[in-house]
Amino acid sequence: MKGLIRLGSVLFSCILGVPAAHAQAKPMPGADTGKIYERLLKQIDQVPIYDNHSHATFPDDSDMDAMASPPDESTVMRLRDTNPEFVAAAKSLFGYPYDDFQAGHAKWLIDKKKAAEKDGGTAYWDGILDKLNIEICLANRVAMAPYLDPKRFHWVFFVDSFLFPFDNRAQAAKNGDMGVYIPLQEKVLRRWMKQENVAALPRDLAGYEAFVRQTVADNQKRGGVAMKFEAAYFRSLYFSDPSRDRAEAIYAKYHAGGVPGGDEYRTFQDYIFRVLIDQAGKLNLPVHFHSAVGIGDYFSLRNGNPLNLENVLRDPRYSKVNFVLIHGGYPYTLEMIWLTAAKNVFTDSSLVGYYVYPSELKNILKQWISLYPEKIMFGSDAFPFNEAVGAEETFWLAVRSARTAVAAALAELVAEGAVNEEKALELARLYLHDNAAKLYGAKQ
Numbered sequence: 001m002k003g004l005i006r007l008g009s010v011l012f013s014c015i016l017g018v019p020a021a022h023a024q025a026k027p028m029p030g031a032d033t034g035k036i037y038e039r040l041l042k043q044i045d046q047v048p049i050y051d052n053h054s055h056a057t058f059p060d061d062s063d064m065d066a067m068a069s070p071p072d073e074s075t076v077m078r079l080r081d082t083n084p085e086f087v088a089a090a091k092s093l094f095g096y097p098y099d100d101f102q103a104g105h106a107k108w109l110i111d112k113k114k115a116a117e118k119d120g121g122t123a124y125w126d127g128i129l130d131k132l133n134i135e136i137c138l139a140n141r142v143a144m145a146p147y148l149d150p151k152r153f154h155w156v157f158f159v160d161s162f163l164f165p166f167d168n169r170a171q172a173a174k175n176g177d178m179g180v181y182i183p184l185q186e187k188v189l190r191r192w193m194k195q196e197n198v199a200a201l202p203r204d205l206a207g208y209e210a211f212v213r214q215t216v217a218d219n220q221k222r223g224g225v226a227m228k229f230e231a232a233y234f235r236s237l238y239f240s241d242p243s244r245d246r247a248e249a250i251y252a253k254y255h256a257g258g259v260p261g262g263d264e265y266r267t268f269q270d271y272i273f274r275v276l277i278d279q280a281g282k283l284n285l286p287v288h289f290h291s292a293v294g295i296g297d298y299f300s301l302r303n304g305n306p307l308n309l310e311n312v313l314r315d316p317r318y319s320k321v322n323f324v325l326i327h328g329g330y331p332y333t334l335e336m337i338w339l340t341a342a343k344n345v346f347t348d349s350s351l352v353g354y355y356v357y358p359s360e361l362k363n364i365l366k367q368w369i370s371l372y373p374e375k376i377m378f379g380s381d382a383f384p385f386n387e388a389v390g391a392e393e394t395f396w397l398a399v400r401s402a403r404t405a406v407a408a409a410l411a412e413l414v415a416e417g418a419v420n421e422e423k424a425l426e427l428a429r430l431y432l433h434d435n436a437a438k439l440y441g442a443k444q
């Protein structure tokens with residue numbers, strides 16, 4: 001009798017097109033995937049976004065990032081000026097009347113943005129968020145800008161400069177990229193010193209540690225919701241665990257001058273890195289890592305591989321620190337998602353969401369959703385590429401790509417019988433909004 005009822009309910013479910021409650025998921029989606037996609041996308045477009053990573057900015061604002069683009073001839077195809085999607089973005093956001101960005105046409109767009117910048121006020125960038133249904137947006141910047149509404153844009157500040165307090169001549173000489181990056185790190189460190197009224201480097205390591213901890217605490221008080229390492233651009237993401245005595249000796253030797261050897265500098269950095277992580281734990285401040293490919297002519301894939309961070313992410317001393325692997329570890333997206341198996345490790349789809357086309361982002365999101373859907377967040381990595389194609393257009397590209405890709409990933413999972421449509425929408429909300437809202441919620 002029991003068996004018959006069960007069989008009856010399976011038949012009933014199949015008739016309605018609802019996946020049977022106890023059936024095995026199919027290895028291929030059915031012919032109805034397109035229709036499911038359309039239904040899901042309509043609802044997913046209504047989900048407000050919590051953007052985990054952006055550089056909302058006008059293109060001439062040097063506070064947009066702690067680094068600058070070095071000479072680079074390796075822009076991926078989708079981000080070249082010739083991508084027609086950027087024209088679509090400008091049309092959708094501003095009613096851009098042209099079909100390309102040739103100089104005379106681009107001027108129309110540049111003038112519009114210059115006028116918004118001159119006008120000041122926060123309405124312009126709030127308006128961009130409204131057009132894209134973005135509720136909250138983390139702004140990864142050296143300092144916040146007066147044109148960003150603090151209710152909508154929350155600050156993520158950089159901490160890499162604390163790793164470079166000594167004579168950096170040997171660091172800057174490593175290659176052309178480092179020649180661009182290192183002076184900017186020195187500039188940010190001087191800025192923190194000025195903020196904290198520290199005229200010169202403290203005499204001993206205890207003083208330097210106190211300065212580092214105080215700056216981070218003050219930045220949190222000034223609205224910082226997370227600290228960010230872009231260390232993958234400068235060195236390996238593998239951080240050893242040196243003793244304080246060793247770090248103290250190196251600081252004593254070089255704080256007043258002298259060029260440290262590569263091993264000595266790295267050892268000191270590894271120690272200060274751990275001071276920063278410890279302080280993040282004490283302040284309940286999430287820690288962001290650039291963990292993916294990067295721009296530049298000398299970016300090391302091996303150094304940027306998120307697996308380098310495993311010893312830190314799995315260190316019981318940091319079990320209360322929330323870590324966020326920005327950019328999904330791309331191209332190591334599968335290795336990366338297994339790092340988020342730890343309860344305090346999260347990731348986002350920033351950068352990868354506009355490096356690849358939505359068809360490929362769909363595959364990546366499908367894998368992530370199938371494994372740890374509570375750990376993944378949307379990130380735009382909105383960034384100005386030039387005077388015409390700005391953070392506005394890249395916000396649009398990232399948002400449209402993510403909404404369509406997650407709808408497609410979930411449509412396949414529904415059509416394969418893995419989840420029903422109600423569950424699919426719940427999963428979409430986790431990715432686009434709820435996971436980030438929960439992670440940063442206390443500070444909203």
Ligand SMILES: [Zn+2]
Binds near residue numbers: 053140
């Ligand atoms: Zn970024």
